[in-house]
Amino acid sequence: MVQKGPRPLVLCGPSGSGKSTLLKRLLKEFPDKFGFSVSHTTRGPRPGETDGVHYHFTTVEEMKAAIDRGEFIENAIFSGNMYGTSKRAVEDVRRQEKICILDIDIEGVKQIKNTDLDPLLVFVMPPSIKELERRLRGRNTEDEEALKKRLETAKKEILYGQEPDNFHIVIVNARIKEAYSKLRDFVSQNMVEKKSEPEATQE
Numbered sequence: 001m002v003q004k005g006p007r008p009l010v011l012c013g014p015s016g017s018g019k020s021t022l023l024k025r026l027l028k029e030f031p032d033k034f035g036f037s038v039s040h041t042t043r044g045p046r047p048g049e050t051d052g053v054h055y056h057f058t059t060v061e062e063m064k065a066a067i068d069r070g071e072f073i074e075n076a077i078f079s080g081n082m083y084g085t086s087k088r089a090v091e092d093v094r095r096q097e098k099i100c101i102l103d104i105d106i107e108g109v110k111q112i113k114n115t116d117l118d119p120l121l122v123f124v125m126p127p128s129i130k131e132l133e134r135r136l137r138g139r140n141t142e143d144e145e146a147l148k149k150r151l152e153t154a155k156k157e158i159l160y161g162q163e164p165d166n167f168h169i170v171i172v173n174a175r176i177k178e179a180y181s182k183l184r185d186f187v188s189q190n191m192v193e194k195k196s197e198p199e200a201t202q203e
């Protein structure tokens with residue numbers, strides 16, 4: 001399958017690095033231009049999260065069966081829960097002729113690199129592990145054990161994120177305003193239409 005339309009935008013980075021905050025800003029500023037690919041997860045909803053909007057909440061059995069049927073582009077286990085992007089979720093956004101934003105982890109990034117989606121890959125990282133911990137504690141969505149797990153994972157993710165060629169851009173989210181402005185500039189400079197066939201240019 002050769003994809004037509006704009007390249008999807010992947011936001012990857014440690015839990016608490018600010019991916020959701022950044023993508024919410026993009027969606028708010030350009031509601032007609034971007035659409036969010038709604039992932040599946042087997043974790044329970046956090047307060048304020050709606051099924052079908054923030055995630056498709058599902059069970060391990062259902063998700064495994066759908067993966068076996070080939071319905072997922074990528075999937076990964078994070079902090080003991082399954083997460084994944086279905087082909088349908090990306091298709092739904094493309095049908096609206098919007099740029100699809102995917103919020104996925106490093107395992108997902110590795111898998112998506114093997115598809116023909118040709119996404120723009122953005123790594124979002126915190127200014128320090130200490131600040132990441134402060135933000136995660138401030139968000140108050142994880143218990144102590146989950147928080148520790150996320151911080152340990154974050155250290156490995158940051159190493160991968162900083163390796164050359166793994167991402168097109170690394171954005172350090174120190175101040176949200178500056179991080180957002182970097183993302184916005186990067187997207188506007190790189191969002192070129194991907195055609196199904198190269199067009200012959202004639203002088």
Ligand SMILES: Nc1ncnc2c1ncn2[C@@H]1O[C@H](COP(=O)(O)OP(=O)(O)OP(=O)(O)O)[C@@H](O)[C@H]1O
Nearest residue numbers: 014015016017018019020021135139173174175176
């Ligand atoms: N630049 C910033 N300065 C201070 N706080 C921030 C900044 N960016 C995000 N935050 C806060 O840090 C917390 C984590 O951010 P957010 O939920 O966007 O992270 P995330 O990467 O989407 O995490 P997860 O992968 O767990 O969903 C939130 O409470 C958010 O308001």
